[in-house]
Amino acid sequence: MALRKLSFVDWIFALVAVVVVVGGAVMMFGRTTPPAQHQNMGPVVPASHSDGLSESESGYRFERVVMPADRGTAVPVAFRILGGDGMPVTRFIDNQTKQLHFFVVRDDMHVFRHVHPVLDGDTWRTSVDLPDGGAYRMFAEFIPLDTKDPLHPVVLGVPFSLAGDTDLVPVPAPDASSRTESGYTVTRVDEPAALPLMSERKLRFAIRAPDGSPVEALEPHLGANGHMTGFHTMLLSATHLHPVEPLGAPLINGELTFRAVFAERGEYRLFLEFRHGGRLHTAALTVAVE
Template sequence: MRKPRLTDWLFLALAMVIGVVATFVALRPTPGPAHSAHQAVVSAGLVPAAHSDGLSEAESGYRFEQIVTPSERGPDRPVIFRIIGSGGRPVTRFLDNQTKQMHFFAVRDDMNVFQHVHPTLVGDTWHTTLALTDGGAYRMFAEFVPVDTKDARHPVVLGAPFSVPGDTTFVPVPAPAAETVTATGYMVARADGTAPITALRPQVLRFAIRGPDGAPVKAVDPHLGANGHLTGFHTMLLSATHLHPVQPLGTRLANGELTFHSLFSERGEYRLFLEFSHGGRVHTASVTVAVA
């Protein structure tokens, strides 16, 4: 029997490598539902547009710089911040997004506190106040559209956590519901009831509005240059989702319905905050939806 030569050892080593690779491929886990859904969307040519979700203080070359952050409860807690650009300098000019250069939100982690305000630019800093009458863990979001954007429909959203000390009245996030009532007595019902929304798929959400008298609202007043404003927040991740009105400003509402384009990137429950103007004031409706 001859002694193994160098080529014999090389062929043996190659066979072992091929065997290991084949075993790895055979035992590799099957892609999960989220990955499969994403692949299906890509294969269909419906690649979701990049969506900024406010889970980071820095994104797309911009950074959220906190200067004054609320540290106690009160009706007018000051907030001061800068938006720093890629060159390390404050950015003070953005495109108008629903009539405002800057939209600013604050939500508590139980979604029971929601604030939507519009900061004022003073020099190179943005100033606003928040009404924080209860303690707890919060997250703030700055939403803006850069002047050099390639897609004005998808703003940059930067976020940062903050906390307010003191006793907190925790309120569990309500389960998905077909309808809700605003603090001002308006009934808002989702046309699809509690049906889950499909993640990574563009869809239209419809909300029927009835006044305190029970009659469908035939028309709403302009609010931020549109028929309404709708923002969603993931109840676990606290990520933000911006939704766009479908109907042109001034369109009369069929059956009292407002409609919005939506694209949710994550599965789970979202708390939606719908703002609309009617009867000389702005009303806010909040409803939980499930995304599967």
């Protein structure tokens, strides 16, 4: 059968059909997967900071140089932070007076270390006390010079393990109170119920000295009244909490407040570090997120 030669009118109708089909597809896919910046789904949810599950993030990568091999005191650790061009990055924005914060936690949350590596050429070096074996994760936290969100650092996480007999300790259930090794008591006094997911909350902690008296003021620690980091007890993701009371402000009824946004359901182990009486104290509490 011979093909009919298309007339000018036929071409016009064909062009209109193509435009309708393409336009409909664009509208359909536009409704299905709209760009995030154009969605209007109600109030903006505060950005969460819960990561450290990967050794690469936001164009940065953790490069191992010296990893812990045995348990002990002052176990050496060395690493580089590589940028998108594969070159070491050696300068970051100061974050609570430090260029880089470094954490080590065991998967049962019984071992927690927070130290600050020193730059040696293009390599960050430090040492940590690791008294027992088991599965661990280390975290490097820093704020890039070109960041658009200085309140939420980049956190890179790397797992490692130490061989040998391990004295594992169950993660404590969510509780409202904790006692430091130095005898201070820290009690959560906001509402010790489960916390909402992806919603900013203020957590208030009452700090009591060993004699039971409220701590009226804290000494500077990392340029603030205190430092708190949380770790998901199953995922081992890291969450940084920001202090509310400015440095030097008196603590009303001995209470210290932190802003927090949690990105995953489950339980978190919070480690609060504060300085009082010329010493650094660390309290650990478990909270639940639903």
